[in-house]
Amino acid sequence: MAEMKDGCVKPARGPMMPKPSVDVPKEGSQVKEVERMHAQVGKEAPDFEANAFISGVGFKPVKLSDYKGKWIVICFYPGDFTFV
Amino acid sequence: MSTDSRFVHKIWQEEELSKMVDGGVPFPMLSDAGGMIGEVYGVYDAAAGVDIRGRFIIDPDFVIRAMEVLTPEVGRNPKELIRQVKAFQHVKETGEVTPSGWEPGDVTLKPGPALVGKVWEIWKP
Numbered sequence: 001m002a003e004m005k006d007g008c009v010k011p012a013r014g015p016m017m018p019k020p021s022v023d024v025p026k027e028g029s030q031v032k033e034v035e036r037m038h039a040q041v042g043k044e045a046p047d048f049e050a051n052a053f054i055s056g057v058g059f060k061p062v063k064l065s066d067y068k069g070k071w072i073v074i075c076f077y078p079g080d081f082t083f084v
Numbered sequence: 085m086s087t088d089s090r091f092v093h094k095i096w097q098e099e100e101l102s103k104m105v106d107g108g109v110p111f112p113m114l115s116d117a118g119g120m121i122g123e124v125y126g127v128y129d130a131a132a133g134v135d136i137r138g139r140f141i142i143d144p145d146f147v148i149r150a151m152e153v154l155t156p157e158v159g160r161n162p163k164e165l166i167r168q169v170k171a172f173q174h175v176k177e178t179g180e181v182t183p184s185g186w187e188p189g190d191v192t193l194k195p196g197p198a199l200v201g202k203v204w205e206i207w208k209p
Contacts, residue, residue: 014120039125041151045142048121050085050114053093055107062112069144071169076116076127076138078156080088080096084137 006059013049016063045072085114085121087134127153141169143176183207 017037037046045064052062064072077084088096093113102108114121116135122128127138139160141150149172154160171182180192183203191207193199199206 012115014118015124037124039140039148039151041148043148045140045146045148046124048124050116050121051090052112052114053090053097054112055097055102055110059090059094060112062114064142065146068146071144071173072140072142073165073169074085074125074138074140074142076085076122076125076135078129078132078134078136079086080092081100083159 010051010061012051012061013063016047016049018047085116085135087116087119087122089117090115139165141165141172143172183209185209 015037039046047063047065049061049063052060054060054062064074075084086093090113093115097108097113116122116128119128119130119133119135122135122138125138125140127135129136134156136156137152137154137158137160139150139152140148143149150168152160167187170188171186174186174188174192175181178192181195182190182192186192193203193207
């Protein structure tokens with residue numbers, strides 16, 4: 001089996017902004033609304049890609065939207081080797 | 085997901101978690117180095133440089149249904165997480181709503197004008 005290539009530094013895409021809308025601001029409109037991406041109940045989950053370790057698989061980048069169509073639980077915790 | 089690297093995740097899995105859970109934790113262990121994902125989800129503590137305890141349930145349509153965020157001193161209750169997932173699944177399948185503490189098999193409610201003032205007749209916790 002070929003050794004998996006994985007260097008010390010491997011950038012993942014992190015939060016992935018939705019494609020900017022092509023709406024042209026109305027004439028005379030001074031304020032351009034900047035939509036800030038954040039998690040909110042009842043709203044679409046902000047997508048992201050992160051480097052991951054998966055037991056039995058190894059190192060692999062994981063994108064949240066790869067799991068679209070399933071029930072997903074994301075669990076954040078302060079650090080490995082502590083309780084969660 | 086934590087701000088630890090994927091390498092630290094591997095060692096934690098192999099050295100500790102696999103001794104607590106047969107075969108190790110079966111879920112992907114994600115690295116949020118830099119906290120950018122935690123920032124978007126409202127759980128990144130920039131002063132400490134870590135993601136605090138945040139838990140999110142996302143449905144198959146990619147909509148966030150629930151979130152729970154705790155400061156780090158108190159651990160979570162997986163039973164309550166599973167209860168909430170089951171309740172959201174039931175709601176999605178049936179269109180009914182589930183009163184507090186609902187467990188599968190318990191009475192559900194059908195929201196509408198007929199229910200107003202009648203919850204006490206149907207739901208007896």
